[in-house]
Amino acid sequence: MADMNRKIQELLSDYAGALRDGCLPIFLQSLTRQEGKELTSSRDFWEAAEVVRVLNGVGFADKAAIADAGLFASRVDANIASRLKKAKSSPRAKHTNGTRSMTKTRKAEKPI
Amino acid sequence: MKGLNAPDVDRRRRAMEPFVRETFGIFIRYLYRYLGNEVECEDVLEDVYADIWENPDRLRDVESERQLLRTVYLYYMRKRLREVYKRMNRHLYLSQNDLTNLTAPELGVLDTMSQSELKQALGRALGRLKARERRAIELWLQGMSVRAIANELKTTVGAVKMLKFRTILKLKEMMSEYCHDQ
Numbered sequence: 001m002a003d004m005n006r007k008i009q010e011l012l013s014d015y016a017g018a019l020r021d022g023c024l025p026i027f028l029q030s031l032t033r034q035e036g037k038e039l040t041s042s043r044d045f046w047e048a049a050e051v052v053r054v055l056n057g058v059g060f061a062d063k064a065a066i067a068d069a070g071l072f073a074s075r076v077d078a079n080i081a082s083r084l085k086k087a088k089s090s091p092r093a094k095h096t097n098g099t100r101s102m103t104k105t106r107k108a109e110k111p112i
Numbered sequence: 113m114k115g116l117n118a119p120d121v122d123r124r125r126r127a128m129e130p131f132v133r134e135t136f137g138i139f140i141r142y143l144y145r146y147l148g149n150e151v152e153c154e155d156v157l158e159d160v161y162a163d164i165w166e167n168p169d170r171l172r173d174v175e176s177e178r179q180l181l182r183t184v185y186l187y188y189m190r191k192r193l194r195e196v197y198k199r200m201n202r203h204l205y206l207s208q209n210d211l212t213n214l215t216a217p218e219l220g221v222l223d224t225m226s227q228s229e230l231k232q233a234l235g236r237a238l239g240r241l242k243a244r245e246r247r248a249i250e251l252w253l254q255g256m257s258v259r260a261i262a263n264e265l266k267t268t269v270g271a272v273k274m275l276k277f278r279t280i281l282k283l284k285e286m287m288s289e290y291c292h293d294q
Contacts, residue, residue: 022149
């Protein structure tokens with residue numbers, strides 16, 4: 001039976017393509033068991049992957065449709081507000097089911 | 113960075129807006145290296161900023177842009193990047209370690225360089241390549257597929273993949289040399 005597994009250079013090329021097109025999960029799912037092993041043992045792949053990421057950042061990040069910083073700041077603020085609300089609404093969420101650790105129960109008991 | 117380390121949460125919250133405006137472009141371009149997808153970059157970055165607001169201690173001693181990027185990547189971005197594809201792991205033939213190395217790697221020599229430094233280093237390295245190697249990378253950077261590059265260079269798809277792989281390893285060596293010289 002013919003070996004259908006991709007060679008390291010093909011894997012790198014597909015990884016670079018997936019990264020450029022923003023579909024990394026598709027590349028990850030396409031890997032076979034043998035290809036996964038090949039990646040693990042190939043030092044060249046990891047060296048080249050670093051450059052591929054750099055090329056992606058240098059070559060394509062500037063062309064990407066990046067949101068307006070002002071609009072994004074309000075999105076961050078909404079995230080912070082939601083975290084604040086969560087923190088205020090459940091300050092002792094850990095003990096809502098009534099269970100407490102033995103140490104804490106002992107501490108809470110008054111000495112006779 | 114003013115007010116970002118204030119103990120009062122509301123003051124810290126007010127300090128976030130100028131911080132986001134100042135750093136958004138740098139951070140999102142940096143994240144783009146690892147994800148290549150604007151929507152995912154924004155989702156991750158939103159959580160990164162909220163994490164910074166919640167726990168800004170790591171940024172206390174930051175003095176330069178390079179240091180800021182390094183600190184934010186190591187202590188805030190990396191954790192969030194790992195979470196992006198973590199759930200996929202059970203369906204993959206890739207170990208958790210390799211998945212982490214692919215999506216949220218340790219900082220390499222090139223990762224610590226700023227965008228402008230990288231552009232400069234890449235420009236120099238491209239200039240030192242053979243014409244055919246340079247052409248393959250340039251066409252790739254123009255957004256062409258491997259098949260289109262093969263047509264352009266009048267060769268096979270397999271040969272282009274091999275050429276690209278070897279050229280990228282060459283680039284890595286040249287750019288690392290440049291980085292050490294700097």
